[in-house]
Amino acid sequence: YKRMLGYNEKDYPDDRNSWLESIHPDDLPEVLAFDMQYKTGKVTSHSREYRVKHKQGHYIWILDRGMVTEFQENGEPLIITGTHSLIDDSKRLQLELETTARRFTTLIENLQSAVLVEDANRLLVHTNQRFCDLFNIQHPPNTLIGIDCAQAANRSAFLFADETVFIKGI
Numbered sequence: 282y283k284r285m286l287g288y289n290e291k292d293y294p295d296d297r298n299s300w301l302e303s304i305h306p307d308d309l310p311e312v313l314a315f316d317m318q319y320k321t322g323k324v325t326s327h328s329r330e331y332r333v334k335h336k337q338g339h340y341i342w343i344l345d346r347g348m349v350t351e352f353q354e355n356g357e358p359l360i361i362t363g364t365h366s367l368i369d370d371s372k373r374l375q376l377e378l379e380t381t382a383r384r385f386t387t388l389i390e391n392l393q394s395a396v397l398v399e400d401a402n403r404l405l406v407h408t409n410q411r412f413c414d415l416f417n418i419q420h421p422p423n424t425l426i427g428i429d430c431a432q433a434a435n436r437s438a439f440l441f442a443d444e445t446v447f448i449k450g451i
Contacts, residue, residue, distance in 0.1 A: 282365040285343070287336030305332035305340050319358050325349045330368060342372040390422075399430040416440070 283293045286303065293299065304312055308331035318324045326348035332340040347363020386407060389396050395412035399405055408422045416437060418425070434451045438444040 282343070285341070285365065285367050286333060292336075303334045305334070308332050319349065319361065322356055325358075327363075330372070342368045344368045397430065403430045404428065405430050405433075 283290060286293065301309065301312075312329070312331055315324070315327060315329060319327075326346075328344070328346045330342060330344050333343050335341050344366040345363065346366075347361045349358040349360070350362040351358075351360040353359045389398065389407055390409050392409060393411065395415040396407075396409050397405065397412050398407040405425050405428045408425055410422055412418075413420065413422055413425075430451075434448060438447050441447040
């Protein structure tokens with residue numbers, strides 16, 4: 282983990298305080314709270330993501346996984362063994378994907394056309410109010426997520442002059 286942070290072996294102290302000081306201030310409370318669960322015996326392993334300060338001053342995302350490998354006589358952890366993996370690229374892609382999803386959602390919600398998005402299994406992923414209004418659906422669009430679109434289409438076919446054409450079009 283020292284190389285991952287831009288340090289060589291002797292430039293970075295092997296103590297808990299140095300590590301805690303390198304954790305991003307926004308992530309530190311959660312890390313400390315989880316560490317307290319170790320101390321109280323509520324957990325014996327972990328997998329968590331947080332940011333750590335690189336030698337050059339910027340923060341990098343890491344995946345921290347570990348487990349207690351040796352306990353003190355009083356039951357508290359003595360040694361926690363684990364790994365730190367750099368996940369900057371995957372975290373960046375995840376954040377970009379979340380941003381794109383928010384844009385997509387905002388676009389659909391504000392379109393003046395009725396829109397319904399379903400997945401490969403024909404389950405509803407997203408719809409907008411205009412769609413609900415068109416079909417006189419009395420529920421908010423977000424409460425429809427996960428419904429079976431094939432079944433819903435069959436139940437709604439009666440609303441159309443030619444039910445067969447509607448079902449084929451769907």
